[in-house]
Amino acid sequence: MTPMKTVTALALTGSAIACSAALFAGPANAEEKQLTIAMITHAQPGDTFWDIIRKGANAAAKKDNVKLIYLADPTADKEAQLINNVVQQHVDGIALTLAFPDAEAPAVKAAQAAGIPIVGFNAGVDQWKGQNLLGYAGQDETVAGRAVGERLTNEGAKNVVCLDQQQGAVQLEARCNGIKDTFKGKMEVLYVTGYDMPTVKARMQAKLQQDPSVDFVVTLGAPFAPVVLDAVKAAGSKAKIGTFDMSPVAIDLIAKGEIQFAVDQQPYVEGYEAVDMLWLYHTNGDTVGGGQPVLTGPFFVTKDNAEAVAKFAKVGTR
Amino acid sequence: MAQTTESAVLARPRRQYQAQPFWKRALKRPEAGALGGAILVFVFFWVMAPPFRQFAAFTTVLYQSASIGIPAVAVSMLMIGGEFDLSAGVAVTTSSLAASIFATEVAGSLWVGVLFALFFSLGVGAFNGWLMIRTKLPSFLVTLGTFLMLQGLNIAITKLITGNVATQDISGMASFDTLKTIFASNITIGGAQISIAIVYWAIFVAVATWMLLRTRVGNWIYAVGGQGDSARAVGVPVKTVKIGLFMGVGFSCWFLAMHLLFAYDTVQSGAGIGQELLYIAASVVGGCLLTGGYGSAVGSALGAFIFGMTTEGVIYADWDPDWFQFFVGATLVLATVVNTWIRMRATRGK
Numbered sequence: 001m002t003p004m005k006t007v008t009a010l011a012l013t014g015s016a017i018a019c020s021a022a023l024f025a026g027p028a029n030a031e032e033k034q035l036t037i038a039m040i041t042h043a044q045p046g047d048t049f050w051d052i053i054r055k056g057a058n059a060a061a062k063k064d065n066v067k068l069i070y071l072a073d074p075t076a077d078k079e080a081q082l083i084n085n086v087v088q089q090h091v092d093g094i095a096l097t098l099a100f101p102d103a104e105a106p107a108v109k110a111a112q113a114a115g116i117p118i119v120g121f122n123a124g125v126d127q128w129k130g131q132n133l134l135g136y137a138g139q140d141e142t143v144a145g146r147a148v149g150e151r152l153t154n155e156g157a158k159n160v161v162c163l164d165q166q167q168g169a170v171q172l173e174a175r176c177n178g179i180k181d182t183f184k185g186k187m188e189v190l191y192v193t194g195y196d197m198p199t200v201k202a203r204m205q206a207k208l209q210q211d212p213s214v215d216f217v218v219t220l221g222a223p224f225a226p227v228v229l230d231a232v233k234a235a236g237s238k239a240k241i242g243t244f245d246m247s248p249v250a251i252d253l254i255a256k257g258e259i260q261f262a263v264d265q266q267p268y269v270e271g272y273e274a275v276d277m278l279w280l281y282h283t284n285g286d287t288v289g290g291g292q293p294v295l296t297g298p299f300f301v302t303k304d305n306a307e308a309v310a311k312f313a314k315v316g317t318r
Numbered sequence: 319m320a321q322t323t324e325s326a327v328l329a330r331p332r333r334q335y336q337a338q339p340f341w342k343r344a345l346k347r348p349e350a351g352a353l354g355g356a357i358l359v360f361v362f363f364w365v366m367a368p369p370f371r372q373f374a375a376f377t378t379v380l381y382q383s384a385s386i387g388i389p390a391v392a393v394s395m396l397m398i399g400g401e402f403d404l405s406a407g408v409a410v411t412t413s414s415l416a417a418s419i420f421a422t423e424v425a426g427s428l429w430v431g432v433l434f435a436l437f438f439s440l441g442v443g444a445f446n447g448w449l450m451i452r453t454k455l456p457s458f459l460v461t462l463g464t465f466l467m468l469q470g471l472n473i474a475i476t477k478l479i480t481g482n483v484a485t486q487d488i489s490g491m492a493s494f495d496t497l498k499t500i501f502a503s504n505i506t507i508g509g510a511q512i513s514i515a516i517v518y519w520a521i522f523v524a525v526a527t528w529m530l531l532r533t534r535v536g537n538w539i540y541a542v543g544g545q546g547d548s549a550r551a552v553g554v555p556v557k558t559v560k561i562g563l564f565m566g567v568g569f570s571c572w573f574l575a576m577h578l579l580f581a582y583d584t585v586q587s588g589a590g591i592g593q594e595l596l597y598i599a600a601s602v603v604g605g606c607l608l609t610g611g612y613g614s615a616v617g618s619a620l621g622a623f624i625f626g627m628t629t630e631g632v633i634y635a636d637w638d639p640d641w642f643q644f645f646v647g648a649t650l651v652l653a654t655v656v657n658t659w660i661r662m663r664a665t666r667g668k
Contacts, residue, residue, distance in 0.1 A: 045469070045473050046472060046483045046589070047588055188639070189639050189640075193592070194588075195588060195589035196385075196592075197589075198385030198581075199382060203382075206375065209372060209374055210367070210633055210636055223584070223586055234504070235374070236509070247584075249487050249583065315481075316482040
């Protein structure tokens with residue numbers, strides 16, 4: 001990247017931070033001591049979605065004068081190990097994803113015994129209360145799935161494929177199951193293996209050739225939506241497409257009317273809120289949500305509002 | 319009994335090389351077993367899954383196979399030469415990222431980006447070979463190191479330069495359409511889309527087969543893989559051959575990377591992990607020995623084709639998706655067992 005572009009990118013990120021700072025203006029700097037907060041996630045390395053969460057967390061850390069330690073591992077035992085690691089670093093708070101609630105429980109208990117406040121975000125909407133976390137920011141995936149199911153019924157879909165890129169991931173399965181709950185037609189799951197795009201395209205094409213009556217495909221990650229669009233065209237199918245989460249390309253396609261909708265759980269807000277909750281707890285003894293999760297989604301991006309969202313997606317914050 | 323055989327042989331003029339019937343010679347080729355496995359899997363899904371019988375389904379399967387088969391050709395040559403490359407899967411992603419980032423952020427031209435990626439990929443291959451020869455470590459270990467390093471670099475450099483973990487959409491840039499035609503166009507025949515990747519795959523297999531069977535370099539490759547020390551003793555440039563083979567893998571990774579880049583416009587920096595095992599698996603299913611010195615390029619293509627048929631076939635057969643990976647694994651094992659059985663039968667005795 002040229003220095004000029006770096007400056008522009010920084011300026012844009014800066015302005016995005018400024019916008020959110022205005023929206024979430026908390027109490028003014030109450031004390032001088034800098035807090036250290038650890039954020040631990042089950043992110044796959046190099047995944048756009050998690051990068052946006054991290055950007056939100058960084059924005060909150062900057063505004064709240066917090067030192068942020070960001071750690072991630074997509075496997076259960078290693079994520080739990082990371083919690084132990086930051087407890088030994090004596091951090092002032094931990095924001096974590098309860099993607100593997102049982103595996104993480106002992107480490108969470110140990111952290112609580114050491115007097116470290118913990119909030120959950122993104123994954124674990126059904127478990128965070130049981131593990132006595134202070135609060136939770138995220139989308140209830142089942143709720144989001146149900147909203148999609150209703151939408152599909154309203155759009156007149158009859159035969160839907162739910163494209164799942166990670167077989168066995170609970171939060172992704174919750175989405176498909178949510179759709180199944182409320183959708184009045186037939187729904188099937190199609191598994192693909194991560195970002196191996198030729199496989200995604202070939203498997204999708206095979207599914208459409210196997211069952212030509214499929215009229216709607218819902219992808220559980222935005223990078224897959226354009227590939228599915230390719231497959232739909234190649235198979236000569238009439239299927240429409242919707243996706244969970246967002247990417248600049250997907251938003252462009254929504255604006256053009258080639259993809260029907262994206263379900264945004266606003267990852268930036270998840271990262272931001274998680275850090276901010278801990279900061280509020282430290283500086284003012286506040287808890288957020290009143291015992292309920294702070295829901296950051298589902299927010300539907302359609303042709304009508306795509307343009308407004310696109311400019312934030314371009315700088316990588318939505 | 320022995321007496322009569324001996325006298326019979328003596329009676330006829332002695333020949334160094336006893337010509338065998340064609341089918342017997344064909345069965346002894348490394349790819350014969352894989353061909354049997356491929357036919358078995360093909361017939362199986364033809365019977366089980368009616369949608370599998372369409373021509374369009376066949377081209378879909380071929381496309382899936384080509385995405386494994388293109389690197390597998392080079393990987394099989396490397397394996398014949400006695401070495402592994404675990405970095406090949408991630409190296410594909412590295413190459414697409416290099417082209418995309420260099421084009422958008424530095425050069426402003428896609429052509430320059432594509433060339434840069436070519437040199438970069440050949441460089442990664444040369445580095446693998448050089449490091450292996452310098453350190454005398456097994457290639458398994460050296461390329462494992464490269465694999466992990468590239469995986470980290472893919473994410474770190476992309477994030478450092480673009481601020482995001484996926485590259486920008488390049489479809490708006492000049493000469494995108496020309497490059498897309500070269501690397502990722504589709505030909506429509508009889509209502510079915512045929513990706514140009516399939517055509518390139520066939521060309522790669524043909525060129526590799528010619529090299530292995532008809533050229534001096536081909537002999538060298540078999541020699542360094544089978545008996546490295548003896549090969550060196552008779553004057554085969556072992557080091558050059560091995561570095562060349564690694565660079566060949568680099569080239570095939572670059573080629574697939576360009577296809578992916580121009581077919582899908584953006585690249586996720588975390589992609590490619592695990593693909594290297596599919597390339598190796600395709601080569602082994604196709605008859606390459608893990609110990610080197612034996613195998614064929616056609617075999618790697620059949621291996622990739624078996625894998626493509628299996629993954630797509632499970633969908634055409636509409637089996638319970640929860641069991642997907644199980645079915646894929648089971649079919650692969652079955653195909654490989656048939657393959658080995660045929661090879662054993664063919665090479666036993668005469």
